[in-house]
Amino acid sequence: MGVHMKHRLAEIIPDFKDKKILVIGDIMLDKFVLGEVKRLSQEAPVQIVDVKEEYCLPGGAANVAANLAALGAKITLFGLAGPDEGKNQLFDELKRRGISTSKVIISKNRPTTIKTRVIVQNYQLLRMDKEDKCKIDNSTEKRIMVGILKKIKETDAVVISDYNKGAITESLSIKIIDLCKKHNKPIVVDPKPENISFYKGTYLIKPNVKDITSLMKSVPKTEEELENIGRKMVFTLNSNILITRGENGMSLFEKNGNISHIPTEAKEVFDIVGAGDTVTATLALAIAAKATLYEATIMANYAAGIVVGKFGTSTVSQNELISLFEKGNKKIKDISELKEIVKELKLNGRKVVWTNGCFDILHAGHTKYLQEARRLGDALILGLNTDASIRRIKGKNRPIIPENERAEMLSAIECVDYVIFFDEDTPLNVIKSIMPNIIVKGGDYKVEDVVGKDVVEKQGGEVIIIPLKGEISTTKIINNIINNHFNAK
Known part of the structure; x- marks a missing residue:
């Protein structure tokens, strides 16, 4: 990606703020059960999971809404839930993210869709689904349309998330497509292959390569085969088509005939859940902010590269995207950026x-210490004394x-996620601002x-002391240099 494109994308992102997006689709709750396996059951040949942690996050269309909210949009969410604890x-998770649930219909005849994933040593051992896939009836459909009619004029874009x-x-x-055409509102669709024909004439349809395989009953083996499929879909569905291809990136097929193959931006894939x-969210918001379809796709590709490096159903923030497109070290943050990052991490059940x-x-003593500190949670923030702070503490000859x-x-150390300077003698003000879950010292x-x-x-956090290993220290290194290299002369 050239300098001009990076600059252009960085310009678009601030326009995300307060864009109004309608999200319509299958909302669900994603549950995560984290544990360890050390033994087999005597009752049956199965593993016993010793549960260490459980948490919940928005899933499906609700996760699209959560991603939009994290990027600064105002969301109206339409979907179904049951009258249950799920x-x-x-609703609690959505409200924590500033997402209204007033348009979610409570159906007495169906449970809230819940996907429960059992995670052992960062690998998904099992998934359990609780759901009712019956189609909504006419009266529910009318209630949804009444709500959409009230919101459509003030809306910048519409997302249909079909699971x-x-x-x-x-x-x-x-009905949604006809209404959006009447009011000139773009629709971005994340479809299931069996329903893809529902979405003829929408602005953008985003199947993945597995969906394409299901539709075509065969795997496209070459780029030429994929291009033939993409062109056919554009013609048949009268829509722009974006095929997401996992580690192979994305392929965009536009109605004007342009085809763009975009390689993945993921540096390390940790978890693809929710990517x-x-x-979908980044595409819709970029389009609402007047990005071209190609620009929106590039931005969405970068957003996916960020989120697959996180664990569980995660979101991406404006600051994370901007940091990719602007010059400078991506790990070094100021307090306003760090507060937003920590807020998002905590919303997603992460330990800071x-x-x-x-x-x-x-x-080496520093690096071993930092590696141990990082293993205690999901993100390690390092507060760094400024030069002025060190001079006051250690004297005029330091640092x-x-x-x-x-x-x-x-920042070059992998286990360090973020660095922030503090100019005071202690980092108390920074700690009060970001409120980490764990403080670690040597x-x-x-x-x-x-x-x-x-x-x-x-606030329910804790302090952990990591024992020192070895006798290495900065002071000893300095004394060694002085005694063995200067005094020796």
């Missing part, structure tokens, strides 16, 4: 670990390494002396 948990759980019928989709929802220090003359160089070296500290202990523990 609905309560889902084939019954919320979208052919007659409902036809398609992130793509904090540590801080001078890290002047980085050495040896300037703050920007120290930050760059620490073995030369006592728990009661750790800055921020009372603040974090009051």
Whole structure:
């Protein structure tokens, strides 16, 4: 991607704020059960999972809404839920993200759709689905359309998220498409292959390569075969088509005849759950912000690259996208950026670990310590004393390494997720602002002396001391250099 395109995408992102998006589709609750397996059951030849943690996140169309909210949009969500505890948990998660549930219809005859994933050592061991896939009746369809009619004029774009759980019928989709054409509103559709014919004439349809295989009853083996399929779909459905291809990126087929193959931007794939929802949300919001279809696809591809590097059903923030398109170190953040990042991490059930220090003359003891700290949670934030702060603490001859160089070296360590400078003698103000789940310090500290202990523990967090390993230290390195290299002369 060239410099001009990066600049253009960075310009578009601020326009995401307050765009109004209608999301219509199959909402669900994603449950995650995390545990360990150390033994087999005596009752049957199955593994026993020792459960360590459980949490819930919005799923399906609700995850599309969550992604849109994380990117700054205002969402009206239409879908179905049952009168059960699953609905309560889902509504709580949506409200935490600022998403209204007023247009979600509570159906007495169906449960809230729940997908429960059992995760052992970062691998999905089992998935259990609770659902009723019966199509909605005419009265429910009318209630949805009444709500859409009230909102359509003020809407910037519409998303249909079809998981084939019954919320979208052919007659409902036809009515939505006709209404959007009347009011010139773009529709982005994430379809199930069995329903793809419902969406003729929409602005963009986004199947994945598995959907294409299901539709065509064969796997496209070459790029030429894929292009022939894409052209046929554009003609048959009278829509732009974006085929997402996993590790092979995306292929965009436009009605004007343009074809673009875009390689993946994922550097490390940790979890693909919800990545398609992130793509759908980013596409719709970029289109609402007047991006071209190609620009929207490039941006969605980058968003997918971010989210697959996270665990579970995750979202992407504006700051994360902007950091990809602007110059500078992506890990070094200011307090406003970091507060948003921590907020999103916590919304997605992640544990945030904090540590801080001078890290002047980085050495092996530092890296081992940081690796252990990172293993205690899902993201490690490192507070770094500025040069002025170190001079006040350690004297006028320190630091040896300037703050920007120290930050760059620490950012290059894989286990460090974010770095933030603090100019005070202690990081208390930063800790109060971001409120990590865990504060980590080295073995030369006592728990009661750790800055921020009372603040974090009051919010249910904890302080952990990591024992020092070996006798290496920055001071000893400096003394060794002086004694063996200067005094020796």
